[in-house]
Every structure is written in structure tokens, then in C-alpha cells.
Amino acid sequence: MKKTVLFGALLLSACGTVFNGTEQDISFDSNLKGVKIFVDGMQICKTPCVYPLERKSGSVVVVAKKKGYEDKQIVLRSGLNNASILNLTFWPSWLTDVATGGMWQYSRDGIYIDMEKSNLAAADWEKARSQTALRRFTLFNFEELKMAASAGKTDSDVFQALARLSGQSPALLTEAVNNAATPVSLVQNLEKSAAGS
Incomplete structure (x- = not known):
């Protein structure tokens, strides 16, 4: 048994x-x-x-x-x-x-x-492509961005690429990256600051 x-x-x-x-x-x-x-x-x-x-x-x-x-x-x-x-x-x-x-x-x-609007005009399409590139870059490089921001290395390649994609200064980006708990929250913070500028 x-x-x-x-x-x-x-x-x-x-x-x-x-x-x-x-x-x-x-x-x-x-x-x-x-x-x-x-x-x-x-x-x-x-x-x-x-x-x-x-x-x-x-x-x-x-x-x-x-x-x-x-x-x-x-x-x-x-x-x-x-x-x-x-x-x-x-x-x-x-x-x-x-x-x-x-x-x-x-x-x-x-x-x-990453949802994209349908039937966009050419100018809107280019803006949507830029936003998509920023989101993808941020999501894929989040950990490296966090390390560079915490070490104050705003001259690193990854940080400079983020500055070019977002059109924001390294000082603003350092604050946004340090305040973000997750990759998604960083994307949302960058989009809010881009909409405000």
C-alpha cells in the first residue's frame, strides 16, 4: 500500500x-x-x-x-x-x-x-515616430540610464542619446530618471514634460 x-x-x-x-x-x-x-x-x-x-x-x-x-x-x-x-x-x-x-x-x-493613432497626417506621423523611438529607447535602456543618472554621468553615450531623442537638457533628464521607479513611469514622465514644453 x-x-x-x-x-x-x-x-x-x-x-x-x-x-x-x-x-x-x-x-x-x-x-x-x-x-x-x-x-x-x-x-x-x-x-x-x-x-x-x-x-x-x-x-x-x-x-x-x-x-x-x-x-x-x-x-x-x-x-x-x-x-x-x-x-x-x-x-x-x-x-x-x-x-x-x-x-x-x-x-x-x-x-x-505602444499604440499609434490611425490615419495620421505626415507631420503627425513623424511626431508619433519620434515618440515611439523615445519610448522604446527608454524602455530598453532603463537600467543603464538609472546607473548613469545616479553616478552623475550625463556625458555617457546612453544619456546623450536620451537628450537627443527627448530634446531635453541632461539636468532635467537626470531628475526625471532618478525619480522614476519603473521604465514605464520614466516614459510617462518624459512624455508629460515634453507636452509641457
Whole structure:
């Protein structure tokens, strides 16, 4: 009896499923609030939000929609979950991970969507492209910007690039970067100060 219970417990103790579950929380945010997020054609939430997405193999197509803006499509890829590698020594547990989806992990836990207005005039389109470039640069270089600002290195390449993209002085940028807790909050602060100037 004890051997049967022990074997059953081992069979059902799949590492990927036990450690990570069958869902992965994915956060969605955007430059606009209230953007509708769709997965497999079904609306799951409005930004900003966190949604528990079921783990599975392959890719998931995420579509962001808002009236008056271009729809955005993002592909979220999944790969092998590191915890499920532990199951290679005991194949029944590995099969449990395969059946529950616990062996998969999405490539990222958060998605930032940059919505752009539809039917823009040429001048407005150029402005939107500049704003998009500023957002992307800020999001991808946030950690390096934080280190440069805290060390007072406003002459660094990354800080000079931010000054060119934003059209703001290094002194103002230093304050904005130091006051930002997250990459998204830095983007929002830069956009507010650009709108005020």
C-alpha cells in the first residue's frame, strides 16, 4: 500500500507543474489606458492589467485594440521551462508536465504596447515616430540610464542619446530618471514634460 501511494505521489509530482503551475501571470501595459487585450480572439482585459495565461507550447498571438488607433499584434513565444528538465530522470513526471502545460514558460512576463493613432497626417506621423523611438529607447535602456543618472554621468553615450531623442537638457533628464521607479513611469514622465514644453 505504501509503495503504491509513494509511486502515485512520484508520478504526479511533475517539477514544472509543481514549481510554476499551469498558468503564467503576464502583465500588459501601454502608452494609453484602457487598451483592450485579446488572446485567441477573446478579450481578456484592458490595460494596465495582469492576466494568468495558460501555459502551452508554441506561440500565443496577443492583439491590442483601441478605437481611433492602429491594432497592434504581439507574438508571445513559449519555451521549455527549466524546472521541467529535472523530470528527465523520471519520465512519468515529465509526461505530467507535458499534459498540464507545466513544462512550458513564456518568453517574458510583461508586455508594453505602444499604440499609434490611425490615419495620421505626415507631420503627425513623424511626431508619433519620434515618440515611439523615445519610448522604446527608454524602455530598453532603463537600467543603464538609472546607473548613469545616479553616478552623475550625463556625458555617457546612453544619456546623450536620451537628450537627443527627448530634446531635453541632461539636468532635467537626470531628475526625471532618478525619480522614476519603473521604465514605464520614466516614459510617462518624459512624455508629460515634453507636452509641457
